Each structure stands twice: as structure tokens, then as C-alpha cells.
Amino acid sequence: MDTRTGLPVVGMVGGGQLARMTHQAAIALGQSLRVLAVSPEDGAALVAADVQIGRHDDLAALREFAKGCDVVTFDHEHVPGELIRALAAEGHTLLPGADALQYAQNKRLMREHLGAKGFPMPRWTAGDAKAFGDEVGWPIIVKTATGGYDGRGVFVADSPADIPDGVEIVAEELVPLRRELAAVVARSPLGQVAAYPIVETVQENGICVEVLAPAPGLDEDLAVQAQRLAIDIATGLGVVGVLAVELFETTDGRLLINELAMRPHNSAHWTIEGARTSQFEQHLRAVLDYPMGDTRLTAPAVVMANVLGGEPGGMSIDERLHHLFAEEPGAKVHLYGKQVRPGRKIGHVTVLGDDMDDCRRRARRAAQILEEGYQH
Amino acid sequence: MDTRTGLPVVGMVGGGQLARMTHQAAIALGQSLRVLAVSPEDGAALVAADVQIGRHDDLAALREFAKGCDVVTFDHEHVPGELIRALAAEGHTLLPGADALQYAQNKRLMREHLGAKGFPMPRWTAGDAKAFGDEVGWPIIVKTATGGYDGRGVFVADSPADIPDGVEIVAEELVPLRRELAAVVARSPLGQVAAYPIVETVQENGICVEVLAPAPGLDEDLAVQAQRLAIDIATGLGVVGVLAVELFETTDGRLLINELAMRPHNSAHWTIEGARTSQFEQHLRAVLDYPMGDTRLTAPAVVMANVLGGEPGGMSIDERLHHLFAEEPGAKVHLYGKQVRPGRKIGHVTVLGDDMDDCRRRARRAAQILEEGYQH
Numbered sequence: 001m002d003t004r005t006g007l008p009v010v011g012m013v014g015g016g017q018l019a020r021m022t023h024q025a026a027i028a029l030g031q032s033l034r035v036l037a038v039s040p041e042d043g044a045a046l047v048a049a050d051v052q053i054g055r056h057d058d059l060a061a062l063r064e065f066a067k068g069c070d071v072v073t074f075d076h077e078h079v080p081g082e083l084i085r086a087l088a089a090e091g092h093t094l095l096p097g098a099d100a101l102q103y104a105q106n107k108r109l110m111r112e113h114l115g116a117k118g119f120p121m122p123r124w125t126a127g128d129a130k131a132f133g134d135e136v137g138w139p140i141i142v143k144t145a146t147g148g149y150d151g152r153g154v155f156v157a158d159s160p161a162d163i164p165d166g167v168e169i170v171a172e173e174l175v176p177l178r179r180e181l182a183a184v185v186a187r188s189p190l191g192q193v194a195a196y197p198i199v200e201t202v203q204e205n206g207i208c209v210e211v212l213a214p215a216p217g218l219d220e221d222l223a224v225q226a227q228r229l230a231i232d233i234a235t236g237l238g239v240v241g242v243l244a245v246e247l248f249e250t251t252d253g254r255l256l257i258n259e260l261a262m263r264p265h266n267s268a269h270w271t272i273e274g275a276r277t278s279q280f281e282q283h284l285r286a287v288l289d290y291p292m293g294d295t296r297l298t299a300p301a302v303v304m305a306n307v308l309g310g311e312p313g314g315m316s317i318d319e320r321l322h323h324l325f326a327e328e329p330g331a332k333v334h335l336y337g338k339q340v341r342p343g344r345k346i347g348h349v350t351v352l353g354d355d356m357d358d359c360r361r362r363a364r365r366a367a368q369i370l371e372e373g374y375q376h
Numbered sequence: 377m378d379t380r381t382g383l384p385v386v387g388m389v390g391g392g393q394l395a396r397m398t399h400q401a402a403i404a405l406g407q408s409l410r411v412l413a414v415s416p417e418d419g420a421a422l423v424a425a426d427v428q429i430g431r432h433d434d435l436a437a438l439r440e441f442a443k444g445c446d447v448v449t450f451d452h453e454h455v456p457g458e459l460i461r462a463l464a465a466e467g468h469t470l471l472p473g474a475d476a477l478q479y480a481q482n483k484r485l486m487r488e489h490l491g492a493k494g495f496p497m498p499r500w501t502a503g504d505a506k507a508f509g510d511e512v513g514w515p516i517i518v519k520t521a522t523g524g525y526d527g528r529g530v531f532v533a534d535s536p537a538d539i540p541d542g543v544e545i546v547a548e549e550l551v552p553l554r555r556e557l558a559a560v561v562a563r564s565p566l567g568q569v570a571a572y573p574i575v576e577t578v579q580e581n582g583i584c585v586e587v588l589a590p591a592p593g594l595d596e597d598l599a600v601q602a603q604r605l606a607i608d609i610a611t612g613l614g615v616v617g618v619l620a621v622e623l624f625e626t627t628d629g630r631l632l633i634n635e636l637a638m639r640p641h642n643s644a645h646w647t648i649e650g651a652r653t654s655q656f657e658q659h660l661r662a663v664l665d666y667p668m669g670d671t672r673l674t675a676p677a678v679v680m681a682n683v684l685g686g687e688p689g690g691m692s693i694d695e696r697l698h699h700l701f702a703e704e705p706g707a708k709v710h711l712y713g714k715q716v717r718p719g720r721k722i723g724h725v726t727v728l729g730d731d732m733d734d735c736r737r738r739a740r741r742a743a744q745i746l747e748e749g750y751q752h
Contacts, residue, residue: 004417005713006693023423024403027396030693030711030723032423041380047399047408049423273652276706276728290698294706298674298728317382317406322666330652330670335406337381347406352652352674 001070005030010287011065013056014075015042017336017345018264018280021272022075023048025280029288036065043337044075059083066092073241073287074263077105078147095189095240095287096262103237104262107170108145114257117236119229121257122172122248129171130160141172154206175256181215181247182267183230186282186292187239194282194292195227196275201246201267207343210363213270213302216356219253226255233260242283244268266306269348271295273332274302299352303359305367307347309340315373323374324349324366331366346370377446381406384664387441389432390451391418393712393721394640394656397648398451399424401656405664412441419713420451435459442468449617449663450639453481454523471565471616471663472638479613480638483546484521490633493612495605497633498548498624505547506536517548530582551632557591557623558643559606562658562668563615570658570668571603572651577622577643583719586739589646589678592732595629602631609636618659620644642682642721647671649708649726650678675728679735681743683723685716691749699750700725700742707742722746 002009012019015037023033036052037045045051054061056079071093084098103110108126125132133140144153145168185195200215201208230245244265246258268279277293335347351363378385388395391413399409412428413421421427430437432455447469460474479486484502501508509516520529521544556577563569576591577584606621620641622634644655653669711723727739
């Protein structure tokens with residue numbers, strides 16, 4: 001407990017933008033998020049009062065960090081399960097726990113487990129990818145079983161020659177897609193689950209560039225089915241905190257599970273302004289064992305556009321903000337305090353309104369001004 | 377400039393809840409607010425990464441703080457004008473400037489200046505309060521000219537015996553009130569002014585306990601007149617940042633100016649969730665010279681209720697949060713990290729909805745749970 005405030009202390013391992021935005025939400029709850037960052041220049045380390053510098057795969061650093069935390073949670077999936085188990089065995093509370101988190105850390109485990117439970121997913125194999133490709137037809141999707149994120153560790157294999165050696169992979173059939181969706185829920189230790197409206201996630205080159213909330217024109221039955229699926233997974237795996245289930249909507253109207261994340265997720269950044277309770281507050285409420293918050297939309301249409309780093313040079317980010325705010329006074333900007341590198345997510349923009357197409361146009365334009373500077 | 381982010385550095389003098397909530401808003405803009413706090417246990421000092429400890433009336437501390445800030449702004453009105461002028465003369469940018477801020481610091485100066493410009497206000501005097509009371513009729517309102525806040529330094533004098541000696545005061549006629557209103561605007565250095573909808577502020581024992589946005593049943597002409605008045609004051613005084621104009625609506629339907637504040641203000645805390653741009657973001661945008669943000673409401677009815685510290689003992693604040701969130705999943709809580717003292721503002725709660733009376737009931741109930749613990 002923080003004796004200054006009388007409130008429990010939440011620690012987050014990892015100092016990226018998720019921890020940065022969780023700290024923002026923590027402030028309202030009377031909290032000050034404790035952050036374990038790799039570098040003092042990590043996005044969350046720039047803004048949080050209570051920062052320790054250390055690696056997420058260093059047991060001594062984690063142990064030191066967990067001291068004085070009432071609960072430890074995660075900004076990413078890269079803390080090795082055995083370290084989480086070691087700390088739990090020493091009496092620390094880590095949420096989500098290693099038993100749940102393993103399914104977000106290992107794509108093979110997730111597929112084996114959810115497949116055995118009958119959850120729908122594309123045909124896949126952890127075995128002979130070349131034989132699998134010959135069977136289901138090339139091209140196929142190949143993913144490293146662990147360590148990938150933001151499209152890294154995922155590629156399309158056109159032929160057996162594209163299958164890598166010496167790394168644990170899962171191979172998956174290429175599914176005829178209508179689009180990608182995400183079902184985001186949060187679950188408390190008591191088992192209360194709150195579900196956000198289903199969103200559409202728009203990808204370019206394997207990176208999410210836009211999220212549309214609610215998913216436009218989504219069949220009501222399919223929306224309920226998607227929420228149900230995420231609730232069942234959260235409950236079945238005993239997740240505590242936010243669970244994002246990335247989904248495929250196939251051209252023949254089925255839902256298939258793509259990937260899981262057990263932390264605040266890019267597909268729900270829109271909730272900061274677009275839902276009554278943001279995913280960051282919801283994650284904190286879950287790990288603090290508070291009742292979940294209202295997940296309703298605050299506007300008929302909400303669009304989030306990611307801001308990717310552009311080529312170096314040109315207008316400063318400060319000048320870009322001037323132009324953006326002049327053009328879109330209602331665009332909500334979130335910058336992550338990151339050095340700009342081409343293709344790196346450096347922030348996002350959210351636009352709310354009555355018309356999805358209009359919000360989309362405005363959000364894309366706002367993101368573009370931040371990415372490229374102002375051009376008529 | 378912060379070389380890590382390429383963005384200008386904003387410093388705020390004072391480490392209270394306004395700085396705390398401004399830091400929250402700063403994070404989204406890629407900023408990390410620099411805070412000058414009196415104590416490391418001040419609300420903002422508990423959550424900001426970049427905190428200096430020092431007094432707001434100590435020139436050396438202010439000078440050290442201003443170094444490396446691109447702009448310095450204020451969490452309160454207690455920085456002496458001569459210190460602001462001294463720093464400005466040394467080349468620092470302080471917003472609002474001393475010329476504007478003096479009218480929020482000194483109630484006599486404000487009345488002289490705005491009165492001379494023809495702005496409407498109750499009859500008042502800085503001269504002989506006893507003679508004034510005899511003239512306008514007792515009781516009258518007496519205010520210390522400087523240093524008051526949150527109802528401190530303001531009282532009702534029933535007779536000449538109640539008039540204090542040896543302190544600079546202004547005396548004011550007691551106006552027949554329908555209610556109190558607030559007009560909040562923000563102005564950029566370029567002169568762009570953005571106005572929030574006019575709100576009703578509900579007072580108990582001289583302390584604001586609730587804010588209703590928009591002010592229920594307010595005549596449209598009067599609302600426009602109130603906005604106009606605040607815009608004219610902001611422009612006339614050259615305010616940069618948020619300006620709150622506290623107003624009386626008289627029983628005969630006139631608007632009279634009560635007080636000014638030149639900083640984010642309690643009467644606009646509802647904007648965090650209730651407006652497209654919060655007053656804290658708006659204040660930052662103003663002092664950073666960014667174009668102002670959209671001030672529209674996000675729901676038809678928004679109510680903010682202040683949370684005052686109750687008697688010591690009873691349920692912990694953590695337990696109270698459990699009960700509150702169970703009863704009102706949509707209530708937005710803001711705790712300021714303060715030690716609880718009876719009557720001290722320790723946070724606020726905002727409720728959004730379609731019906732003002734319903735929002736009011738829910739906001740009061742939520743605040744009450746935090747103040748008193750859960751009682752059926």
C-alpha cells in the first residue's frame with residue numbers, strides 16, 4: 001500500500017506507450033503507476049514519477065521491482081513465464097498470471113489449447129509447414145511461435161522455399177477475408193467480464209493503421225458471437241485484465257481467432273475518448289479487483305488512426321501539431337514520447353463523430369499531418 | 377525544448393490537483409509537465425516525472441525552475457506579480473502574464489478595472505465598508521482583496537461589528553440570486569478564444585459542490601451574453617490560458633461578475649470527460665500557442681460533484697472505490713492524492729447522461745460514497 005494515499009500500488013513491467021497511457025488513467029484513480037522500464041527514455045519513464053530501470057527478463061530486477069507492489073502487471077508479453085512463476089511462488093501477485101499469459105506468449109500453445117476447446121480458428125500446424133502448404137495450398141501464413149508483435153514475425157510463404165529453418169513456427173492457411181475484427185474484454189479476479197463493442201481493425205503491410213468502432217455494418221449476431229467468444233476465452237483461461245482477441249471475419253461470414261493479447265491493446269486505444277471507460281482504466285480496475293466500468297460508446301462513430309514515424313527531416317513535430325490542430329480542432333492526439341523512426345508507431349489520433357466515413361477521412365488526415373507534415 | 381521529444385517544455389508553478397490533471401493532459405500531447413511543488417507529497421508531485429521542490433514566492437526557486445522551461449504557467453494565483461515581472465524581464469515566458477494575472481490576484485483591482493470598462497458587477501467598495509453597508513443595506517459580502525480561495529477569505533457581514541480591521545477588503549452588496557454560473561474560455565497568444573458551454577455551479581457553505589453542464593434551462597440569450605462577457609474579458613485583459621468567470625444570475629435575469637480565475641478551474645473539471653477537449657488540454661494548447669480544441673459537450677447532461685474529505689476513520693478509500701464502482705460503473709472518479717481532512721477537496725466525480733436530474737442524483741451518490749463510505 002502507498003502510505004501517502006492509502007491505495008494499493010500497481011506496478012507495470014515495461015515502459016512503452018501502454019504503460020504511459022496506463023499511468024494517465026492511474027492518475028485519475030488516485031494512483032501513481034510504478035514502471036519497470038529498460039531505459040529512462042522509454043515513453044512511460046518520461047512521464048511517470050515512480051520508475052525503476054531494469055530488464056523484464058532479469059529475475060533480480062523483477063524481484064526488486066515487485067517489492068512494495070501490491071500487484072504487478074505487464075505492458076507487453078515478453079516476461080518469461082518461469083520468472084513470473086518464480087515471483088508468484090515468492091508471494092507476489094502478478095496479473096494476468098503465467099498460466100493465462102502463456103497463451104498470449106506462445107502462438108502454438110494458444111492454438112493447441114483453444115483448438116482442443118473447439119474455438120474456431122484457421123487450419124494450422126506446428127509440424128511440417130511444407131507438407132501443410134502442399135495440403136492446404138500455397139501461399140500460407142508463417143508466424144514465429146514467440147516474440148512477434150506489430151506484424152514482426154509474421155509473413156506470407158509463397159512456396160516451400162520460404163519456410164525458415166531453426167525457429168519454432170506455426171503455419172496457417174490463408175483465409176479468404178472480408179476484414180479483421182477485434183473483441184476486447186476485461187476480466188476481474190472475481191470473474192466479472194466487461195466487453196467493448198466489436199471493432200474493425202484495418203491493416204496495411206501487417207500493421208494496424210486504423211480501428212473503426214463500432215465495426216461498420218457488422219451483423220448483430222456476429223457481434224454478439226464475437227463478444228461471447230472473447231468472454232469465454234477470458235473466463236476459460238482465467239485472464240485478469242484486458243484481453244484482446246484478434247479475429248478474422250471470413251468472406252462466408254464466419255469468425256476465426258487470429259491472435260490473443262493480454263494487456264491493453266492497440267485495437268482499443270479508441271476507448272480513451274470513445275468509450276465511457278478506457279481500456280487503461282479498465283485494466284487497472286481489473287488488476288485492482290475493482291468492479292468493471294461502463295463500456296458504452298461516447299459517439300456513434302469513433303476512428304483511431306495510428307501515427308507511424310516518417311522519413312527524418314522536414315517539419316518538426318511541434319509545427320505538425322500546430323497544423324493538425326488548426327485543421328482538426330476535435331482530433332484527439334496521443335504522442336508516445338518516442339524518437340521518430342520510419343514505420344515506428346509514435347502515437348495515435350482519435351476522431352469522434354456521427355458518420356464513420358467522415359471520421360475516417362478526418363482521422364487519416366490528422367495522422368498524415370503528423371506523419372508527413374502539412375501539405376495542401 | 378525537450379531534446380528527447382523535440383517538443384517545448386511547459387512548467388507549472390504549484391503542485392496541486394490542477395497541475396496533477398494538467399500533467400495527465402500533457403502526456404497525450406507528447407509532453408511531460410515540469411512541476412514546481414512545495415512538497416514531494418503534493419498531488420502533482422506524486423505523479424509527474426519532472427518535479428522540483430521549491431516555493432512559489434521564492435525568486436531563486438522560480439528562476440531555477442524557469443531555466444529550461446519554454447513557458448511557465450500556474451496552478452494557482454499565489455505567485456507575487458513582482459516575481460513574475462522579474463522573470464519576464466530576464467527573458468522567460470510566463471503565461472498568463474503579470475499584467476493579466478493581477479486581476480485574478482486582487483479583487484479590488486479586478487473590480488476597478490472591469491467596472492471602469494462597464495462590465496456588470498454587484499455594487500462594491502474598497503473604501504469604508506461600514507458606510508457602504510449602511511447605504512446598500514446589511515448584510516453585505518466581505519472578501520479579502522488577495523489570497524482567498526475555495527470560499528476562504530469570503531464571509532457575510534451582518535452588521536458593522538463584523539467588518540475586520542487591518543486587512544485589505546472589498547465589500548459587496550448581497551445580490552438576490554437565482555443561481556451561480558461560470559463562463560470558462562481559453563485564449564491563445566494569437567488571440568484565438570474558445571468558449572465552453574455555460575455551466576451552473578452549486579455552492580454549499582461557500583464551497584462549490586456541484587457543476588451542471590450545460591446550465592439547466594438557461595435562457596439562450598443569457599448564455600450567449602455570458603460567453604461574450606468572458607471572451608471580452610479574456611481579450612481585454614490579454615489572458616493566455618484558461619479564464620474562468622464566476623457569475624451571478626440575479627432573480628431579475630441579469631448577469632453580474634463575481635470573480636475571475638486565470639488557470640484551469642473547478643467549474644470546468646467536467647470537461648475531462650464531458651467536452652471534446654478538456655480544460656487542461658486547452659490550457660496547455662493555449663500556453664503552447666497551439667490552435668484551441670473543440671469545446672462541444674460529449675453528452676446532453678454532465679454533472680461534476682466535488683468530493684470533500686470526511687471525518688477520519690471508517691472504510692478505507694480503496695474500499696469506498698469498490699462500492700462506488702459497483703453501484704455506478706459509469707461514474708468517472710478523479711482522486712487528487714491528498715491526505716483526507718474534513719472539508720478538504722480530495723477529488724471529484726463526473727457523471728454523463730441524457731437527463732440532468734438523473735446525472736445529479738448519481739454524481740451526488742458517488743461523491744457521498746467516497747466521502748462517507750458505503751451506507752444503504
